[in-house]
Amino acid sequence: MDSTRHIRNLALIGFMGTGKSSVGRQVASALHFTFLDTDDVIEARAGATIAEIFKHQGEPAFRAMESRIVEELRRRDKTVISTGGGLPVNEQNMASLKTHALTVCLWASPEKILQRVKDQIHRPLLNEPDPLGKIRELLAEREKFYKQADILITTDFRSAREVAQQVLNQFRMAMRPPAGTHVPS
Numbered sequence: 001m002d003s004t005r006h007i008r009n010l011a012l013i014g015f016m017g018t019g020k021s022s023v024g025r026q027v028a029s030a031l032h033f034t035f036l037d038t039d040d041v042i043e044a045r046a047g048a049t050i051a052e053i054f055k056h057q058g059e060p061a062f063r064a065m066e067s068r069i070v071e072e073l074r075r076r077d078k079t080v081i082s083t084g085g086g087l088p089v090n091e092q093n094m095a096s097l098k099t100h101a102l103t104v105c106l107w108a109s110p111e112k113i114l115q116r117v118k119d120q121i122h123r124p125l126l127n128e129p130d131p132l133g134k135i136r137e138l139l140a141e142r143e144k145f146y147k148q149a150d151i152l153i154t155t156d157f158r159s160a161r162e163v164a165q166q167v168l169n170q171f172r173m174a175m176r177p178p179a180g181t182h183v184p185s
């Protein structure tokens with residue numbers, strides 16, 4: 001990893017339904033870090049749900065709010081950040097996150113994603129007659145962006161708890177000083 005990066009936060013990226021929020025909460029609690037979900041911040045600021053923002057202001061307005069929050073995150077410390085599924089598609093967002101956070105992508109197959117999101121109605125992009133087709137299409141478009149993450153973890157056959165444990169291991173490894181570094185006692 002680039003030694004000029006100052007990793008002090010953890011950012012979870014990945015498609016809707018890969019478990020970013022539940023895993024993020026568990027990891028934050030284990031590390032005694034603050035948990036922040038970019039979608040929650042947007043909803044609180046806008047005083048509207050994501051679905052309402054998409055409907056009344058449009059997706060570009062939502063993406064602009066998302067990028068604004070990403071820039072503000074540079075000032076954070078000891079924070080686990082759960083990001084909206086489309087956030088990494090903007091390359092500036094990823095570059096910004098990488099300056100201060102270890103980026104971990106949670107990955108799942110389209111079938112598993114559908115199984116996890118099918119009873120949830122708050123995701124405007126999946127309110128489609130053929131949600132599985134839409135998931136496949138978006139995943140194919142976004143795969144190259146998700147794979148920019150420092151670490152990729154597949155979640156299909158793992159519980160949120162197991163995924164959280166893997167994320168924790170990876171984060172602790174990334175925070176370890178390089179071999180040969182003198183750590184004052």
Ligand code: S3P
Pocket residue numbers: 014015016017020039050083084085086087122123124125
């Ligand atoms: C989106 C994912 C959602 C939310 C919005 C758009 C996307 O977040 O930001 O509905 O483009 O994939 P989650 O990934 O937390 O569901």
